[in-house]
Amino acid sequence: MAEIAELAVVEATLADASALATSFLQTLVRLLRAQDSYGAWEKKSDAEILKDYVITREQRRSLPIIGDPDPDVLWRVEQYYAAIGLCIEKETGLVASPMMSMHHEGFGRVILTAGRLVALSKQLRDVHRFGFDTLSALTAEGEKQVAAAAAMIRKYSEVANA
Amino acid sequence: MAEIAELAVVEATLADASALATSFLQTLVRLLRAQDSYGAWEKKSDAEILKDYVITREQRRSLPIIGDPDPDVLWRVEQYYAAIGLCIEKETGLVASPMMSMHHEGFGRVILTAGRLVALSKQLRDVHRFGFDTLSALTAEGEKQVAAAAAMIRKYSEVANA
Numbered sequence: 001m002a003e004i005a006e007l008a009v010v011e012a013t014l015a016d017a018s019a020l021a022t023s024f025l026q027t028l029v030r031l032l033r034a035q036d037s038y039g040a041w042e043k044k045s046d047a048e049i050l051k052d053y054v055i056t057r058e059q060r061r062s063l064p065i066i067g068d069p070d071p072d073v074l075w076r077v078e079q080y081y082a083a084i085g086l087c088i089e090k091e092t093g094l095v096a097s098p099m100m101s102m103h104h105e106g107f108g109r110v111i112l113t114a115g116r117l118v119a120l121s122k123q124l125r126d127v128h129r130f131g132f133d134t135l136s137a138l139t140a141e142g143e144k145q146v147a148a149a150a151a152m153i154r155k156y157s158e159v160a161n162a
Numbered sequence: 163m164a165e166i167a168e169l170a171v172v173e174a175t176l177a178d179a180s181a182l183a184t185s186f187l188q189t190l191v192r193l194l195r196a197q198d199s200y201g202a203w204e205k206k207s208d209a210e211i212l213k214d215y216v217i218t219r220e221q222r223r224s225l226p227i228i229g230d231p232d233p234d235v236l237w238r239v240e241q242y243y244a245a246i247g248l249c250i251e252k253e254t255g256l257v258a259s260p261m262m263s264m265h266h267e268g269f270g271r272v273i274l275t276a277g278r279l280v281a282l283s284k285q286l287r288d289v290h291r292f293g294f295d296t297l298s299a300l301t302a303e304g305e306k307q308v309a310a311a312a313a314m315i316r317k318y319s320e321v322a323n324a
Contacts, residue, residue, distance in 0.1 A: 099261055099263050099271065099273065100263065101261050101262065101263060109261065111261065111273075111275065113273065113280050113283075115280075116279060116280045116283070116314070116318070116321075117278060117279070117280065117321065118275050118277075118278045118279065118280060121275075121278070152278070156278070156318075156320075156321050156324075158318075159278075159279065159318050159321050162318075
């Protein structure tokens with residue numbers, strides 16, 4: 001049993017390492033580091049900088065079901081969608097600018113627009129519990145959004161260029 | 163001279179009266195009255211309810227050039243764009259939902275989306291001085307935005323219905 005558990009840890013670490021190498025997480029890390037004006041994070045690894053994006057099932061269970069999101073979590077949500085916007089730009093050549101509108105109780109909406117096109121639109125809820133099971137889940141979800149938005153832009157390129 | 167001044171006042175009043183009858187200002191008044199939960203405005207005329215939307219040149223000159231908008235003016239801006247959204251719906255049959263994102267110093271952006279289309283997009287600045295010379299100017303500007311957004315929706319109807 002101990003061996004199986006160890007193996008699972010090794011596998012998870014390998015998955016995290018390959019997640020950290022993806023273009024999406026590299027973009028997100030770059031965005032976060034760009035705001036480290038005082039160099040407080042200089043010695044931190046990428047995994048450490050991203051650690052608040054990961055909320056395990058146990059951690060999630062311990063969070064209240066209803067709660068007001070604090071500024072830190074709102075900032076993480078913003079950076080997450082900003083990273084999606086930058087990756088969309090890398091893939092399509094068009095700037096996708098995010099706009100977020102949140103109620104203080106933690107629900108709201110975020111959209112990414114390219115020209116006159118809403119490339120991505122997402123209803124947010126329970127933002128105080130925003131997080132992913134693993135770094136792999138984080139990058140998989142981010143890449144999925146980027147792919148969907150890029151497909152939208154290719155489909156309606158006239159509007160996206162308007 | 164006194165006669166000319168009087169004539170100007172009469173003309174202005176007539177212009178205001180016809181502005182108040184427009185569909186745009188009727189919609190805006192309805193929106194504002196809908197939020198009067200305690201009936202405090204029941205005895206107020208439409209012109210009184212709209213009076214804070216009018217800022218004469220003299221009043222504007224007396225306002226600081228730079229300033230943080232207070233919640234009241236932000237609320238007026240929101241209701242103004244909500245009225246534009248409702249009028250767009252009346253004209254095109256499609257819901258146009260507003261989203262506003264403001265910096266506390268009074269600049270930001272407001273958009274109205276219909277389906278996947280950004281029907282209206284406007285950069286806002288100096289929001290603490292938001293207002294119009296007259297009620298006619300207010301309704302003229304509102305109607306202009308409605309017409310532009312409706313034209314956009316007709317042009318890209320596939321995206322607006324997506």
